Amino acid sequence: MNWLLSWAYRLYALQWRVTRPITLGVRILLIQEQQVLLVRHTYQAEWHFPGGGLKRGETVAEAVRREAREEVGAHLLEPPQLLGLYTAYHSGKSDHIATFVCHDFVLHTPTDRWEIHQCRPFPLDALPADLSAGSARRIRDYLQGNWPYAGRW
Numbered sequence: 001m002n003w004l005l006s007w008a009y010r011l012y013a014l015q016w017r018v019t020r021p022i023t024l025g026v027r028i029l030l031i032q033e034q035q036v037l038l039v040r041h042t043y044q045a046e047w048h049f050p051g052g053g054l055k056r057g058e059t060v061a062e063a064v065r066r067e068a069r070e071e072v073g074a075h076l077l078e079p080p081q082l083l084g085l086y087t088a089y090h091s092g093k094s095d096h097i098a099t100f101v102c103h104d105f106v107l108h109t110p111t112d113r114w115e116i117h118q119c120r121p122f123p124l125d126a127l128p129a130d131l132s133a134g135s136a137r138r139i140r141d142y143l144q145g146n147w148p149y150a151g152r153w
Contacts, residue, residue, distance in 0.1 A: 005043035005115075026064040027051035027099045027135075029083060029142060030074050035121035036139065038131070039071055042117045046132040049099070050074070050119075060098045068102070072119050073110035076102050083142060084149035088134065097153055099138055 027049040030037040038047040050071040054063045061079075068074040080100035088095045110116065122128060124143065127136065134153045141147055 005041075009043040022094045022096070023053060024060075024096050024098070025051060025053045026060060026067055027097055027138070028064050028068050028074075028080060029099070029101045029138065030068065030072065030105055031101060031103055031124070031142075032105070032121075034124050036124055036127075037072055037074070037119065037121050038128070038135070039116050040118040041115055043115075046130050046135075047122075047128050048132050048135050049138070051097070051099075064098070064100050068105070069108075070111045071116050073108040074102075074105045075108060076105050078102060078104040083138060083147045084151070086134075086138075086149075086151060086153040088153035095153070101142060101147075 028051055029049055037050065039050050040047050050068055051064070052067045052071070054060065055066075058066070064080055065076055068076060080102040083099040083101050086097045086099060088097065110119070124139065127139065131139075137153075141149055
């Protein structure tokens, strides 16, 4: 992990405890041939789905396409399907995450190389041991067909 980004992330977490913001972000399960594409950020140790926060004036649909393109170079060839709208309460913030699934995409060179440490596909039946707990639950929702869903991350 990049120590500078790790410390910056900790400072954000401290700010969140004081300001208690409500945030909106997106995540996307990019799945082809029974494999899901996961990323490891430079400031977090676990594997996650590509995603991030919305920019001012951006729709959720625009954000999920942008994040897929920036973080892993994925160009979506179909509209992503809503897996669910989830809420997480951590570090003092109320984080709302619109999570999508896409099966039809092509990979190009990602545009955001400073934030992503690793990116690789994993078989849905052989996920990494250090997959984030929330990501593991979302894969379980996907495999069980329990979507769209609204609840806790």
